[in-house]
Amino acid sequence: MGRIPPHIATVTTIILPIVCTQIHLLTKLIKIIKMNIIGTGRAHPSLTVANDMLSTFLDTSDEWITTRTGIKQRQLISHEKLEDLAAEACKNALQDAGISAEDLDFIICSNVVNEHITPSLSCIVQGMIGATCPCFDLNSACAGFIYALDIANSFFKSKSDINHILVVCAEEPTRMCDWQERSTCVLFGDGAGAAVLTRGDGVEAFSLSSFSSVEPLYQIRNLEKTPFITKKEFGGPLVMKGQDVFKLAVKSSLNDIQKVVEGNGLTYDDVDYYLLHQANIRIIETIRKSLHQDKVKFPHNIENYGNTSSASLPILLDELNRNQTLNCGDTIVLSAFGAGFTAGACLLKWSKN
Numbered sequence: 001m002g003r004i005p006p007h008i009a010t011v012t013t014i015i016l017p018i019v020c021t022q023i024h025l026l027t028k029l030i031k032i033i034k035m036n037i038i039g040t041g042r043a044h045p046s047l048t049v050a051n052d053m054l055s056t057f058l059d060t061s062d063e064w065i066t067t068r069t070g071i072k073q074r075q076l077i078s079h080e081k082l083e084d085l086a087a088e089a090c091k092n093a094l095q096d097a098g099i100s101a102e103d104l105d106f107i108i109c110s111n112v113v114n115e116h117i118t119p120s121l122s123c124i125v126q127g128m129i130g131a132t133c134p135c136f137d138l139n140s141a142c143a144g145f146i147y148a149l150d151i152a153n154s155f156f157k158s159k160s161d162i163n164h165i166l167v168v169c170a171e172e173p174t175r176m177c178d179w180q181e182r183s184t185c186v187l188f189g190d191g192a193g194a195a196v197l198t199r200g201d202g203v204e205a206f207s208l209s210s211f212s213s214v215e216p217l218y219q220i221r222n223l224e225k226t227p228f229i230t231k232k233e234f235g236g237p238l239v240m241k242g243q244d245v246f247k248l249a250v251k252s253s254l255n256d257i258q259k260v261v262e263g264n265g266l267t268y269d270d271v272d273y274y275l276l277h278q279a280n281i282r283i284i285e286t287i288r289k290s291l292h293q294d295k296v297k298f299p300h301n302i303e304n305y306g307n308t309s310s311a312s313l314p315i316l317l318d319e320l321n322r323n324q325t326l327n328c329g330d331t332i333v334l335s336a337f338g339a340g341f342t343a344g345a346c347l348l349k350w351s352k353n
């Protein structure tokens with residue numbers, strides 16, 4: 001082998017290590033400019049509908065719903081408007097965080113459907129809580145809370161003037177269902193959950209995944225007619241292939257959880273709590289068994305609220321925050337999945353006392 005030319009030797013022995021050190025420092029810097037959850041809140045409609053009530057007008061039973069889904073009751077919108085629930089959840093989260101609406105620099109609202117097509121729910125809620133910051137809605141179906149957290153994290157990294165972000169997930173999936181279709185309407189409930197975020201080092205990793213698969217879960221709505229439409233159009237209630245969704249949910253959730261846990265050098269035993277989208281207790285149990293973890297690490301409230309779409313995770317988080325289940329320093333994995341198919345997981349250290 002010939003001798004290495006001096007300029008190559010200079011690059012490898014002097015310049016390269018300097019560049020590597022710079023990149024390492026930069027990566028570290030990017031990693032530490034992150035966020036903490038400092039407040040949570042939730043709001044539920046006032047009407048409680050138990051399984052037995054459904055069997056008065058549907059060919060179903062408490063026994064079927066409980067064993068197949070884990071749901072015992074749900075809170076359903078009757079006289080409330082979704083924006084009222086969203087605003088209440090936001091106010092509770094702000095109070096828990098000890099800040100006011102004027103302190104907010106951004107609001108992200110996760111929502112699949114509400115009475116308004118425009119303006120966005122976030123704009124309506126912004127006014128109701130007295131905030132003046134920019135806001136927008138996102139629709140990542142039931143995975144919306146994780147997507148909103150990831151976007152918020154990116155804002156903290158990229159915008160130096162942002163210190164507080166409010167994420168609110170407000171959903172009324174019961175308005176998407178055909179209430180004569182027992183295989184869908186028994187699954188859902190309405191509600192809102194919110195979280196206030198600030199700069200910190202609590203949130204450690206995200207994994208987001210989307211792959212287009214419309215067939216298993218969709219709803220198409222009718223738009224206004226125009227004199228020029230020639231295509232055949234049809235709208236209707238939510239259509240779901242339950243078993244397909246079940247399999248996709250388990251697969252994507254396990255995949256995302258693996259990425260945030262093993263990808264960050266942790267084992268599944270290192271995680272204190274796995275907070276999963278509350279869609280079906282059997283989905284939660286399948287994931288828990290695959291990870292060989294104890295039941296206590298998978299808190300759930302699906303028995304009380306049914307599937308509240310993207311609101312389910314912040315509602316669960318708020319319950320655990322308020323009943324002091326979570327301790328400062330606990331390692332938590334959030335994981336959700338929904339129509340699209342969209343899915344995501346987030347690894348964080350709980351930073352509230």
Ligand code: ACO
Pocket residue numbers: 059060061064065068069141142182183184186217240241242243245246249279280283307309337338339
């Ligand atoms: N009451 C009584 N019987 C019912 C009901 C009901 N409410 N719903 C369906 N059945 C019947 C069916 O008609 C079928 O009867 P058959 O055998 O005579 O044909 C039988 O029960 C079995 O139906 P399956 O669909 O095979 O039941 P399965 O065990 O798969 O459970 C369920 C259905 C609960 C929907 C399940 O597939 C599931 O949870 N899938 C995932 C759903 C989900 O997570 N959706 C939301 C994810 S995304 C988001 O959150 C928006």
